[in-house]
Amino acid sequence: MVKKKVFEILSQVFDPEIPVVNIVELGIIKEVICENNSIEIKISPTYSGCPAMNIIEDDIKFQLQKNGFENIVVTKVFSNWTTELLSNETKEKLKSYGIAPPNRINAIEINNEKKIFCPKCNSSKTNLKSKYGSTACKSFYYCENCLEMFEYFKET
């Protein structure tokens, strides 16, 4: 019961770098332990160097306290994280926000490359412009159909 409530509250916490996806959907909550009036939340960053972790930690504490919880411990664990944890619904949210969602890791490759679809016009005529982007989880693509740059959430 308590756990369910905690997860509902955690769904109100968003990754500041991708403000349409909450941290439960993003798959970074590894474990929630509720014991005698105290709660421990284990979170794992998407990438080791994710600079948003401290903000997320503060937000978790803030939201839980606002809802009457006390004795909250947030522990960072650096465990494996994969974009396979993202549901189709979450991927749709990314897409409507303008970020091309990650391919499945075993997606079919054509000429050694996986097709990346433009989130605005769905064209597959896209080119990689920069392997690195504004955050560790994204890279930059250019769409030859609508002539727009867009970000791709890298599959990992």
Added chain:
Amino acid sequence: MFEKKIEENLFQLLVQIADDKLILGHRLSEWCGHAPILEEDIALANIALDNIGQANSLYQIAVKLENKNRSEDELAFFRDEREFRNIQIVELPKGDFAFTIVRQFLYDNFSFLLFQKFCDSNFIELSDVSKKIVKEISYNLRHSKEWILRLGIGTEESKFNTQKAIDKIWEFTNEMFEFGNVENFLIEKNIIPNLDTIKTDWELSVKKIFDNTNLQIPNISYFASGGRNGFHTEYLGYLLAEMQIVARSNPNVKW
């Protein structure tokens, strides 16, 4: 979980590798705003962040093992030069773009092979974190590999500068395959891999890429050593001064 002796050795090992990543991450961050093109500026800053994040995760395991209530930040910001255990290759000044790329390529190759093996370590916390780290390294390795090919096949100038960087850096490569005095003990317990195997694999993969270019491995017999025992080049002290000054000036500030 492990006996005391193993824990002490593991602590040393984790600090060594974390120090490599922290110092290299700092060197890479010096490119921020200075890289030759915008995409590269973003790339080097991202790779810097990866390395610093990986260092953080390894320090975290180390301080837990040590169990002396030290934090990751204390290891990073409140140790002096002689207490750092990084290899010297990572502390060398960033140099020109060719130098930075050559160093990344040689180090990424090593780091990739090492963390691939760490994924099978008997020490669960290390194998767990390595599964995450190895994916990040493989992405960065692809980047430095592409650049070596581009620079090594490119113009006369790019070939000249890249070869010059290789010649300068090569004497610092042997240190990658030294883990001070911790290695034998931990290899026996299947906690870390045999570094001789990694060295052979490393030489093969470096040679494979160089063979696609006109770049040559220099034939030298002198190799630098000492970083794992706290002996460094003159450059580390200056780097630490810059990296640690804020934390040391305000030791009790909560960030």
